[in-house]
Amino acid sequence: MTPALSLLGKRRFLPLFATQFLGAFNDNLYKSAMVILVTYAVFNDPTKEATFNAVAGGLFILPFFLFSALAGQLADSMDKARIVRFVKTAEIVIMIGGAAGIVLHNIPLMLAALFAMGIHSSFFGPIKYAVLPQHLKKDEVLGGTGLVEAGTYGAILLGTIAGGLLGRNYGEIAAAGVLIVAVIGRIVGGMVPPAPPEADAPPLKMDWHIIRASIRLVNATLHIPRLFLAIAAISFFWAMGAILAAQFPPLVKNVLRADEQVATLFLAIFSIGVAVGSVLINRLLAGRVLAKYSPASAIAMGLFVLHLYWNCLGWPVNGGELMDLNTFVRIGQAEWIMFDLFGVAVSGGMFVVPLYAFLTTTVPKSETARTVAANNIVNSGGMVLAALLLTGLVQVGVSVEGTLLMVSVASIGAAWIAWKLHQACD
Numbered sequence: 352m353t354p355a356l357s358l359l360g361k362r363r364f365l366p367l368f369a370t371q372f373l374g375a376f377n378d379n380l381y382k383s384a385m386v387i388l389v390t391y392a393v394f395n396d397p398t399k400e401a402t403f404n405a406v407a408g409g410l411f412i413l414p415f416f417l418f419s420a421l422a423g424q425l426a427d428s429m430d431k432a433r434i435v436r437f438v439k440t441a442e443i444v445i446m447i448g449g450a451a452g453i454v455l456h457n458i459p460l461m462l463a464a465l466f467a468m469g470i471h472s473s474f475f476g477p478i479k480y481a482v483l484p485q486h487l488k489k490d491e492v493l494g495g496t497g498l499v500e501a502g503t504y505g506a507i508l509l510g511t512i513a514g515g516l517l518g519r520n521y522g523e524i525a526a527a528g529v530l531i532v533a534v535i536g537r538i539v540g541g542m543v544p545p546a547p548p549e550a551d552a553p554p555l556k557m558d559w560h561i562i563r564a565s566i567r568l569v570n571a572t573l574h575i576p577r578l579f580l581a582i583a584a585i586s587f588f589w590a591m592g593a594i595l596a597a598q599f600p601p602l603v604k605n606v607l608r609a610d611e612q613v614a615t616l617f618l619a620i621f622s623i624g625v626a627v628g629s630v631l632i633n634r635l636l637a638g639r640v641l642a643k644y645s646p647a648s649a650i651a652m653g654l655f656v657l658h659l660y661w662n663c664l665g666w667p668v669n670g671g672e673l674m675d676l677n678t679f680v681r682i683g684q685a686e687w688i689m690f691d692l693f694g695v696a697v698s699g700g701m702f703v704v705p706l707y708a709f710l711t712t713t714v715p716k717s718e719t720a721r722t723v724a725a726n727n728i729v730n731s732g733g734m735v736l737a738a739l740l741l742t743g744l745v746q747v748g749v750s751v752e753g754t755l756l757m758v759s760v761a762s763i764g765a766a767w768i769a770w771k772l773h774q775a776c777d
Contacts, residue, residue, distance in 0.1 A: 358495055363486040366542035368502055370435060371479050373536040375506035377442070377529055378468060381449050382411070383514025383618065384525040385461050387611045388453065390600045391519045402745055403458075404597045409738030410462055412593065414469035415476065415731030420564035422474040423724025424557050427717060431478045431485075431546035438475050439540035443533040445471060450526035476727050480711050481720035482546050489712065493633055493640050496708040500629035500700065508622035515615025549717040565728055572725035577713060580772035581706050582726045584645065586733040587765035588703050591758045593734040594741050595621075595656075595695070602751045604673065606663055607688075612676040617692060624693045628700020635701075640708045642776065645769035648702035653762025655694035660755040662688050702769065709776075 358364040389403055425434060449464030451457070479499060487495045517525040558564040573579045599621075603614040628648075635644060662684055679685050714722045741754060 370540040372502045372506045375503045376510040377532040379507045379510030380514045381529045383511045405742040408597045410466045411469040412731045412734040415473040415727045418473045419724040419727040420568045423477045423721035426477045426720030432543040435540045435543050439537040446529045446533045453522045453526045477720040477723040480723045485546050493708045497629045497633040501626040504622045504625040508619050511618040568725045577776050584768040585706050586730045589730045590733040590737040593737045609679045610673040613679045620692045621696045624696020625700040628697040629704045632701040642773040645702050646766045648698045649766035652698035653759045655691045657759040659691035663752045
């Protein structure tokens, strides 16, 4: 990883890395504070809590489905650094509303801010990957992608911990924090070097019709077999991840009977694991963009989820007060649950990082942002469907443990698609 880590000392990479890091930190500081606040201080009903988490996940992802086509067109038709400055300014405005929602315990306002942050992220998403092949050498792209993913999940870890610790009792501090980080993110975002459209690329005519533009973009991308397979595999990953992330707080509170400290620990373990997997796969592939390890990583992810399901079924029944962190870790079975979470996350990082690098290195640089945008549309569609499916399953009485079993089975599909990509392209 030494060559990749050296990128952190270069202006062509560090400002983008820091901007993405701060954005991911702020997203998760806000989301974690909101979820912990609602789960532990507003609602006191398992069905309402699980439904809220599923709805919140769907609201954050829906803008990726609606606006990614516009985001991809804009990123390929104008200076990406200019778009970074605009979206980071918008983040400050959005977080004013989000902070007010936290302080007032106003659920509609919190959800509206979450939806707006989804719009913000849908416009930034194509840029963070599309800039890499412009600013980095070809043999640096996988390492740069791995660093962005590792940094993102490190930021998720820190933001999740901060939001989890502050959400229930210190909402005012969380509200001030999201505003401060948004301002710092705008300052750092202004340092991203220019990334104008490719000089030899034909002029791009914008299509502002959201539905038509999305359909055209997805059709133009998915008719290419290698891109179809990569995007389908990534979409499977994020659909499974959406269900897992939405179920963590209800799993901790209503199945394991533990408090918000343990919920924060779970999200932290998951974030560390994905960061480790992102770094490890770059080491194994030695900078080459290949999908050879992705099928095995998907199978491993499913097996870890299956073992987590088994451990949750056999968890000692505790009908009293919610356990704190110290009580939870003293239970012997807790070590296996934490091990399973870490294994799921490491396998997930190893699965998805090469696929993102594949998207950005197998198309012309003038089309990179639109390719990433098409991927985001399909990914978000899968995640929204997963959130709707999860909401419906919760309403008809499917347990949290049952949803884990579903995710385990779904990993077989992700492994099969990744194997087809490996056969076709590696």
